[in-house]
Amino acid sequence: MLVTEWCTSDEQLANQWLDGNVDARIAEQLGTAVAKLHLQPFDPEFNQAVNTTVADCVWPAAKEKFTELLSHDDGENNLTPPSSLLCTPCKRFGLLAREFGSEKLFCLVDRLKVSFESKEVFTHSDLHSFNILVEKKPDAAELAAFGPTGNFMLCDWEMASAGPVGRDFGTFSAFPVLCFLTNARLGHTAVALDLRSKLHLIVDAYLSALSAEGKDVEYVNAAYRNIIGFTGYFTMIYCVLRVHYDMLPVEGPELAKVLDSLGVITLKLLKLGFDDSTVGLTKTELRKRFNALLDIELNELTPQAGKRRNRRGSQLRASGTIISDSGVFTRDTRRVTLFKEKTIKENVTGAIGAISSAVKKGGVGVADGVKGLFKGEGEK
Structure with a gap:
């Protein structure tokens, strides 16, 4: 993770999702900053080795695990063998995958x-x-x-590259969805619904910024559909690569229940984002369907009366733990952070112009954060 020593924003936003209480002040700033970044001129070939590395990791793993999910049944509709990387048990996940069928799922x-x-x-x-x-x-x-100013900082820029419009906020949305499911299982319905509202607030700030910069309604609708699809992409990564959920305040059978719902959500999000039947839907229609599929999981996960558990703050904060996923996609970090023979410094410096321009108006902490990586000779 690339973090500057002078950064005044010094806690991962994930802690707030885990707390069940997110600072709404970052919504407009974050949405505006990312929108301006997305609207800058760019080199389409910049850093494409990163995407190749990710693809080499994700697609074979997804194919293997979905194939396993479709073909293995222990009589209880659970995935076997237990050593599978997919969450177990996954009764509803497996049933829905088989309902989709291999042709539709792999399409x-x-x-x-x-x-x-x-x-x-x-x-x-x-x-x-x-x-x-x-x-x-x-x-x-x-x-x-919350802190006094509501400032934030984006870090870990080594994967910056040309890509689809929905990838950034799809990736962003996956962990809030996971925290929504977790709070539902803990019996904190109001907290879960508030997290969903905060997620919508942040994504809507981004979509509004696109509109303010001249993008038409059709573009914004398609962008939101793509965000939903890429939310399914990153929840799929959770399912097949087992990342970002070992710090949740649930374990054992309770965690398995949450992850089963996560698998169901993954398939439904992929359908909502990439199926022919959803082409041309408006943002309002897409939002209604998104909320509906989360409502189903809320009802599925909410425990019986009397089973509600007390809330607690993020255990990452309590333990002083910082989470990095730098080793998820490859063991060779040089391969992730280099494009051809360029150094990390050259690689990121090539993007500073676009990033700096993207955040001159309201994009707090992005450009300076990247420039700050290179304050001294030899620093990375």
């Missing part, structure tokens, strides 16, 4: 791959909440308290 994955390889905008490409730093809370025991 959706193929369409996801085509979109993944598109070069529509210049993207951060790894915009999940562990790569967004916010102000540390004044009191870790007060979940509703």
Whole structure:
């Protein structure tokens, strides 16, 4: 993870999703900054080795695990063998996959791959909440308290490259969805619904910024559909690569229940984002369907009366743990961070012009964060 020593935003945004209380002040700033980044001129071939590396990791794993999900049944509709990387048990996930059938399921994955390889905008490409730093809370025991300014910082820019318009906020949306499901299982319905509202607030700020910069309604609708599809892409990564959920406040059978719902959500999001039947839907129609599929999981996960568990703050904050996914897609970090024979410094410096321009108006902390990586000779 690339973090500057002078950064005043020093806690991962993921902590707030885990708390169940997210600072709404970052919504407009984050949405505007990413929109301006996406609207900058860019070199479509910049850093494409990163996308090749990710594709080499994700697509074979997804094909293998979905094939396993479709073909293995232990009589209880659970995935076997237990050593599978997919979450187990996954009764509803497996049933829905078999309901889709291999032809439809892999057709959706193929369409996801085509979109993944598109070069529509210049993207951060790894915009999940562990790569967004916010102000540390004044009191870790007060979940509703936030820092004084609402500042944030984007970090981990080594995957920045040309990509599809929905990839950044699709990647961003996956962890809030996972926290929504977790709070539903803990019996915190109001918290889950508030997290969903905060997610919509942030995504809507981005879509509004696109409109303000001259993008028409059709473009915005298609962008939101693509965001939904790439939310399914990153929840799929959760399912097949087992990332970002070992810090959730559930474990054992409770965690398995959440992950089963996550698998169901993944398939439905891929369908909503990439199936022919959803082409041309408006943002309002897409939002209604998105909320409906989350409502189904809310009802499925909510425990019986009397089973509600107490809320607690992020255990990552309590333990002082910082999460990095730098080793997820490859063990060879040089391959991820280099394009051809360029150094990390040359690689990111090539994007500074676009990033700087993208954040001159309201994009707090992005350009300076990248420039700050190279304050001294030899620093990376």
